[in-house]
Amino acid sequence: MKLATISRTACLCIAIASLGCAASGAGPVAGPSPPASGPSPPAPAPAPAATQPFRGAPHAIPGTIEAEDFDDGPGGVAWHDVDPENQGAPYRKTGVDVEARPDASGGHGVGWTKAGEWLVYTVDVATAGSYKLEIPVASPAPGGTFHIELGGADVTGLIQAPNTGSWQKLQVISRSGVKLEAGRQPMRVVMDSEGETKSVADIDFFRFTREP
Numbered sequence: 001m002k003l004a005t006i007s008r009t010a011c012l013c014i015a016i017a018s019l020g021c022a023a024s025g026a027g028p029v030a031g032p033s034p035p036a037s038g039p040s041p042p043a044p045a046p047a048p049a050a051t052q053p054f055r056g057a058p059h060a061i062p063g064t065i066e067a068e069d070f071d072d073g074p075g076g077v078a079w080h081d082v083d084p085e086n087q088g089a090p091y092r093k094t095g096v097d098v099e100a101r102p103d104a105s106g107g108h109g110v111g112w113t114k115a116g117e118w119l120v121y122t123v124d125v126a127t128a129g130s131y132k133l134e135i136p137v138a139s140p141a142p143g144g145t146f147h148i149e150l151g152g153a154d155v156t157g158l159i160q161a162p163n164t165g166s167w168q169k170l171q172v173i174s175r176s177g178v179k180l181e182a183g184r185q186p187m188r189v190v191m192d193s194e195g196e197t198k199s200v201a202d203i204d205f206f207r208f209t210r211e212p
Contacts, residue, residue, distance in 0.1 A: 051078040051186070053122040058184055061125045062210050065187070067110040067203040068098045070119040079119050087112045103170055104204045105136075111167075113200035115144065117191045123150070128182040130211040136170040136204035137161045144200035145192045148178075151185040158192060161201035170204055176211065 051071035059065040068091055071078040081095040088111055089100035096119065097112035110119070133156065137143065143161025147154050155178050164171040191200045 051120050051122060058122040058124040059187075061123050061180065061208045062131070064105070064205050064207045065121055065123065066106040066108070066205050067119070067189075068092070068096075068106065068108040070096065070121050071186075073120070077120075079117075081117050082114045083112075099202065101168070101202075101204075103168065106205070109202055109204045111199075111202040113144075113146075113191050113203065115191050115194050115200065117200075119189045121187045121189070122184065123187045124184045125150075125180045125182050127210065128180060130176075131178045131180055132209045132211055133175045133178045134172050134207040134209070135159070135174070136172045137201040138164050138167050138170050138204075139195060139197055139199070139201045140164070140166050141196040143195035143197065146200055147190055147192060148206070149186075149188040149190065150180055155179060161195060167202060170202075178208070180208070 051073035053059070054069045054072055059069070073079070075081065075095055079094060079096050081097065083097075084095050086092075086095060087097040089098055089108060091098040091100070091108050096110065098108055099111040100107060101109055133148070139161050140163070142163050145158040145160050147158055148156045156175050159173065159175060162171060162173065187206075189203075189206070194200055
């Protein structure tokens with residue numbers, strides 16, 4: 001009997017509370033507000049800086065590209081050299097080893113070349129087709145190997161630097177049937193292996209001539 005009385009009393013209290021909420025216009029108690037959104041995620045890192053043609057204009061093919069006239073840009077983008085300092089002449093403010101030599105066509109060349117190094121040149125190929133490539137190199141003993149890429153594709157295969165008799169004696173090596181696509185594109189010269197001199201070779205220029 002006492003339990004029934006308590007239950008009726010509880011029900012009456014609940015009904016009175018409900019009537020009070022309706023009379024006051026109050027709705028159900030709102031839950032906690034959602035937390036404010038956090039800070040915006042960081043912006044993605046910018047893409048690596050693109051290279052810029054040395055002296056502002058791409059190298060024309062057919063034509064001659066001086067080895068020392070690789071693109072402007074930071075190390076790891078326009079060039080890569082295994083030692084941090086230029087071991088040669090102050091032709092440019094980069095870590096690439098540029099040498100002054102009177103027998104070179106432009107008075108300079110690239111020397112102290114090591115496996116794993118590379119250089120980027122922006123070129124503009126006038127016409128797609130087959131080209132002859134000529135490269136004067138110097139090495140006092142059998143040199144190393146290198147190859148050339150255009151648009152990301154190896155277009156020469158491995159090129160072996162011969163024994164020219166002296167670091168001061170340039171010898172032209174050539175490769176025929178080099179297939180090129182037309183248009184502006186990056187050319188990358190990659191040093192693959194070192195020769196008996198613990199270097200690849202000294203390099204003067206790269207000359208492309210259109211074949212019939």
